[in-house]
Amino acid sequence: MQQKLLNEAMAGVAGGNDFQWCFSQVKGAIDEDVAEADIISTVEFNYSGDLLATGDKGGRVVIFQHEQESKNRPHLRGEYNVYSTFQSHEPEFDYLKSLEIEEKINKIRWLPQQNAAHFLLSTNDKTIKLWKISERDKRADGYNLKDEDGRLRDPFRITSLRVPVLMPMDLMVEASPRRIFANAHTYHINSISVNSDHETYLSADDLRINLWHLEITDRSFNIVDIKPANMEELTEVITAAECHPHQCNVFVYSSSKGTIRLCDMRAAALCDRHSKFFEEPEDPSSRSFFSEIISSISDVKFSHSGRYMMTRDYLSVKVWDLNMENRPVETYQVHEYLRSKLCSLYENDCIFDKFECCWNGSDSAIMTGSYNNFFRMFDRNTRRDITLEASRESSKPRATLKPRKVSTGGKRKKDEISVDSLDFNKKILHTAWHPKDNVIAVAATNNLYIFQDKIN
Amino acid sequence: MILKGQKRKLDPEDVEVSEPSSPVWESQRQFVFSVSLNKYQRGQELPEPSLRRSVLIANTLRQITLPSADREELQPPSGSLCRLHAKERESIFTESKPNSVLMAGDPMCSLNGSPLTNCYHSGDSGVTTTGDDEDEDWGSMSTDSDFSLSAAISSILTALDSTIDGSPQAAPRTPLRSLENLSGPSERGSAWVKHGTRAGGVSCAPQGEETVQESCADVGKPSYLNDIMMEDLFQDVDSSLLERDMGGLGIRSSRVGYPAEEELICYLPPSSSSSSHPFSLSLNSNLKCLPSFSSFSPLLSSPSPSSPESASFSSQNQARDGFELEHLMEILVES
Numbered sequence: 001m002q003q004k005l006l007n008e009a010m011a012g013v014a015g016g017n018d019f020q021w022c023f024s025q026v027k028g029a030i031d032e033d034v035a036e037a038d039i040i041s042t043v044e045f046n047y048s049g050d051l052l053a054t055g056d057k058g059g060r061v062v063i064f065q066h067e068q069e070s071k072n073r074p075h076l077r078g079e080y081n082v083y084s085t086f087q088s089h090e091p092e093f094d095y096l097k098s099l100e101i102e103e104k105i106n107k108i109r110w111l112p113q114q115n116a117a118h119f120l121l122s123t124n125d126k127t128i129k130l131w132k133i134s135e136r137d138k139r140a141d142g143y144n145l146k147d148e149d150g151r152l153r154d155p156f157r158i159t160s161l162r163v164p165v166l167m168p169m170d171l172m173v174e175a176s177p178r179r180i181f182a183n184a185h186t187y188h189i190n191s192i193s194v195n196s197d198h199e200t201y202l203s204a205d206d207l208r209i210n211l212w213h214l215e216i217t218d219r220s221f222n223i224v225d226i227k228p229a230n231m232e233e234l235t236e237v238i239t240a241a242e243c244h245p246h247q248c249n250v251f252v253y254s255s256s257k258g259t260i261r262l263c264d265m266r267a268a269a270l271c272d273r274h275s276k277f278f279e280e281p282e283d284p285s286s287r288s289f290f291s292e293i294i295s296s297i298s299d300v301k302f303s304h305s306g307r308y309m310m311t312r313d314y315l316s317v318k319v320w321d322l323n324m325e326n327r328p329v330e331t332y333q334v335h336e337y338l339r340s341k342l343c344s345l346y347e348n349d350c351i352f353d354k355f356e357c358c359w360n361g362s363d364s365a366i367m368t369g370s371y372n373n374f375f376r377m378f379d380r381n382t383r384r385d386i387t388l389e390a391s392r393e394s395s396k397p398r399a400t401l402k403p404r405k406v407s408t409g410g411k412r413k414k415d416e417i418s419v420d421s422l423d424f425n426k427k428i429l430h431t432a433w434h435p436k437d438n439v440i441a442v443a444a445t446n447n448l449y450i451f452q453d454k455i456n
Numbered sequence: 457m458i459l460k461g462q463k464r465k466l467d468p469e470d471v472e473v474s475e476p477s478s479p480v481w482e483s484q485r486q487f488v489f490s491v492s493l494n495k496y497q498r499g500q501e502l503p504e505p506s507l508r509r510s511v512l513i514a515n516t517l518r519q520i521t522l523p524s525a526d527r528e529e530l531q532p533p534s535g536s537l538c539r540l541h542a543k544e545r546e547s548i549f550t551e552s553k554p555n556s557v558l559m560a561g562d563p564m565c566s567l568n569g570s571p572l573t574n575c576y577h578s579g580d581s582g583v584t585t586t587g588d589d590e591d592e593d594w595g596s597m598s599t600d601s602d603f604s605l606s607a608a609i610s611s612i613l614t615a616l617d618s619t620i621d622g623s624p625q626a627a628p629r630t631p632l633r634s635l636e637n638l639s640g641p642s643e644r645g646s647a648w649v650k651h652g653t654r655a656g657g658v659s660c661a662p663q664g665e666e667t668v669q670e671s672c673a674d675v676g677k678p679s680y681l682n683d684i685m686m687e688d689l690f691q692d693v694d695s696s697l698l699e700r701d702m703g704g705l706g707i708r709s710s711r712v713g714y715p716a717e718e719e720l721i722c723y724l725p726p727s728s729s730s731s732s733h734p735f736s737l738s739l740n741s742n743l744k745c746l747p748s749f750s751s752f753s754p755l756l757s758s759p760s761p762s763s764p765e766s767a768s769f770s771s772q773n774q775a776r777d778g779f780e781l782e783h784l785m786e787i788l789v790e791s
Contacts, residue, residue: 099504187507206507235515237508256508289488289520293512343484347491352509 028447040443046110055105059089086175130179140164204241258295298354369428
């Protein structure tokens with residue numbers, strides 16, 4: 001059903017079909033002046049898709065909850081409304097190195113739900129925290145030792161005992177830090193990933209990957225260490241890491257040189273030696289000064305099936321079959337028109353932007369962001385792609401998103417935008433796809449856009 | 457770069473150049489080199505530069521300055537290309553050619569360790585990466601782990617002293633550390649000559665100008681080498697200087713090396729500019745020249761005015777140490 005819908009979505013691009021992506025909601029301030037702290041730095045749906053968490057540069061986490069569809073208007077999906085907001089990380093100061101540690105949330109990962117409460121891991125550059133988000137909708141009434149105001153009653157005045165009664169109250173969502181995993185990373189944490197055993201998780205910084213147990217905060221196992229004995233020889237850093245969705249002994253990590261290493265934790269305690277090494281041979285005809293920089297992988301994601309993984313480098317998204325190491329099975333160009341602009345993009349630092357990518361629930365489509373608030377979706381089956389824009393202009397309720405096109409040639413058609421007119425300050429680095437439905441969350445600087453398919 | 461609605465001229469750099477030996481390619485290469493240098497230095501000025509970014513920029517710089525044999529991997533081999541690069545290499549060693557190619561060739565050779573080092577140093581006297589001597593020297597240093605300001609000041613002073621008396625080698629050159637020496641090619645050149653001809657001298661901090669650079673300006677130091685630098689810095693302690701008690705600094709003395717150094721540097725230039733002391737002047741000029749490879753351009757001009765001062769500096773070495781130390785302490789206490 002999912003696949004059919006998506007096929008129709010892609011066909012709808014060409015015109016004729018009813019299925020299309022449409023605007024649902026936008027969260028965040030409309031002001032032109034964007035406060036640095038409000039810039040969204042990570043977006044993540046939970047396992048059921050009911051909760052959507054965002055982290056920002058100010059160290060805050062905002063969780064949205066999916067409201068049930070209204071019975072009166074069943075053709076609309078429910079909306080996401082704020083469920084909980086809390087300050088996850090505060091700015092810290094490393095006294096030994098005299099450095100400030102940013103509170104920016106680099107990643108949020110949900111744990112699978114095991115009881116009424118929800119758990120998520122959030123991390124900044126140095127510290128990972130396990131948060132419990134729980135609801136409280138009842139309160140105890142009729143205490144013996146304190147009265148309604150909370151003041152202690154005079155014990156001599158207590159003449160009888162009563163059992164407190166649970167009374168309903170307004171729903172209160174509480175977020176409390178349950179574990180703090182600190183002091184295990186010398187370098188900046190770029191990834192966290194919960195293992196399929198639901199007991200352990202890994203955290204990766206530029207040079208090392210550690211394996212943690214969710215219950216144990218004072219120790220972690222170092223499983224990958226690529227720090228050379230002589231730092232002068234450092235030429236490669238770890239850029240992303242992820243646990244396999246089903247095999248709890250397998251994980252992958254990507255590097256700044258465009259390589260991915262798959263490691264098996266059963267092979268050795270220290271997984272410096274990979275089990276599989278994924279690298280695509282370079283095309284000599286497209287070699288430039290920036291070849292290495294644009295080959296640096298900014299994100300790696302396993303497919304839900306666990307058979308494939310997807311990597312995002314500066315200009316493309318590649319889908320790899322885990323059984324084939326020498327080249328990807330699919331390559332999608334995200335914004336090939338930027339290849340001739342690499343020099344300028346290097347100059348203005350855009351070439352170092354780290355875009356994320358994500359799979360849809362059925363692994364039939366992938367999505368990633370670009371500049372000018374554009375984001376791209378690729379259907380793996382039909383090989384169709386679509387470029388959409390997250391903008392306030394197209395933010396009317398249930399307004400269908402119009403496909404966008406960037407003109408590369410001399411002639412610019414109507415409704416096309418030329419490469420030179422792209423706004424490189426408006427970049428979509430973080431996107432998330434609902435695990436089951438066709439609902440996507442796109443972070444555009446300080447705004448969160450939610451788009452969904454139009455059900456007919 | 458590109459503002460919405462703003463018209464851009466056709467940028468020559470944006471034109472995809474496929475001919476590696478063409479002048480456009482060469483100019484693009486030089487442009488990328490200067491931009492990379494600039495970027496790298498600015499990145500290092502940040503309190504905590506991004507390691508990924510630094511590594512990528514360093515790799516790009518390394519790639520730009522590869523010798524022709526390796527560079528041919530990048531482009532289709534061509535006879536003319538080989539000849540061009542052979543000539544380039546030749547020119548590096550024949551005279552001090554004030555262009556980015558030379559600058560690229562000279563210090564960047566140390567990036568790739570021994571194979572390239574050997575390749576580049578056939579005619580060059582100054583730059584090698586034989587870290588062994590340096591390691592031995594470091595090893596023999598006092599392993600004082602006292603992170604006091606006094607230790608930091610002493611090490612800075614001894615490092616400054618050793619601009620004249622240091623070893624002729626550029627000792628454990630990290631690939632990124634070596635870029636610091638690009639700030640003033642001719643003054644470095646003259647200093648290197650001095651190193652080569654001088655014998656003996658101050659017993660500690662034999663790293664010479666490199667240590668001057670790294671200790672005087674943390675701005676030039678890659679942060680991911682911090683671990684090494686810390687140890688090196690605090691091993692480089694002249695016990696004779698330590699005898700002078702710096703305890704009066706109180707709170708400051710508990711702070712660790714780098715911030716102390718930076719504070720010291722903050723204080724030194726204003727005071728030294730007002731002082732007529734030759735040491736202060738040369739120190740000031742050294743400090744001025746240190747972060748200047750952000751202003752590095754392919755065409756480098758006349759020898760730095762600091763060379764005569766460094767000559768005078770060289771002649772008044774150890775006798776001034778005690779006086780300077782007290783002088784510095786006065787400045788710090790006053791401020």
